[in-house]
Amino acid sequence: MLKTTPVKDQGQSQLCWIFAMLATIETEHLMRGDSVNLSTAYVARMALRQRIQDAYLAKGKRPIHLRGMASNALSAIADQGLLAYDTYHVEDYSVFSAFPKKAANLCKLAVAQQEGLVRLVQRYDNLADQSIGALPRAQFMLGAEYTLGEFGRSVCRHDEYVGLTSFTHHPFNAAFALEVPDNVNRDCLLNLPIDSLVSLTERSLRAGHPLCWEGDTSEPGFNFTQAIARIPEHSTAPTQQMRQREFETFRTTDDHCMAIVGLARDAQGKRYFIMKNSWGTDNAFKGFMFMSEDYFRMKTIALWAQRECLGA
CATH class of the missing domain: 3.90.70.10 (Cysteine proteinases)
Incomplete structure (x- = not known):
């Protein structure tokens, strides 16, 4: 971490x-x-x-x-x-x-x-x-x-961080103003395939760079007290098309932001991202949470990463 x-x-x-x-x-x-x-x-x-x-x-x-x-x-x-x-x-x-x-x-x-x-x-x-x-x-x-x-x-330099997202209603590798209510200034985010977004996140963390995450925390699998965010067991592995459908049918909602500060694996080898929340320290891991890669793939709205990590 x-x-x-x-x-x-x-x-x-x-x-x-x-x-x-x-x-x-x-x-x-x-x-x-x-x-x-x-x-x-x-x-x-x-x-x-x-x-x-x-x-x-x-x-x-x-x-x-x-x-x-x-x-x-x-x-x-x-x-x-x-x-x-x-x-x-x-x-x-x-x-x-x-x-x-x-x-x-x-x-x-x-x-x-x-x-x-x-x-x-x-x-x-x-x-x-x-x-x-x-x-x-x-x-x-x-x-x-x-x-x-x-x-x-x-x-923080004015161009130090770049906003990223992953949706198919706009072309990949181009920026667009994400259509969520909290984007009050219609800021543009670079649109990448979800596989690229996951790879960039892991690469950034391994190089010592945190990221800022924005996404859905209203899911039953998101539990602050237990410090876990995961898709229910036996669910189909999330795809680009599945996350798009969840977004377009408003089942993925823009709820919350956290910092991503690490990588972890459970006893079965499943990968998690370590999240630093801002809801105090009264949970199983003193305010930190573990978000499964499947949850990240399905429920991420946007990320902000060090610009230098894009070309890494």
């Missing part, structure tokens, strides 16, 4: 996409010998800040919420930088459950009064300071001072 930072707990928030992407970045740095623990609260705050501006310019016609994909977290880092966990965090992430509604009310008022973006952002920042905590002016790390943008760029 790759090195990881401590497992966190997203509480009742919808921030798995941030927790998982930051966990992936953290493990990438740990495997390079560079320890870093990053602020989910900061990324969530800045992502919602952008969303209320977008909603304002759409005259309030765009929904304001904190669901998303890992690509949204990467965009927020590229645009607004980063902070370390110890610099900016909350004790209970459930605060982010009610916060989007408060932000939406601000936006609604701003649209009605035609306040403009500057005033809206000022009001939002004041609300966020009260609800989440005031932002520091800089990030201090190992005796050095960084602006938030500098720290973000030092941790």
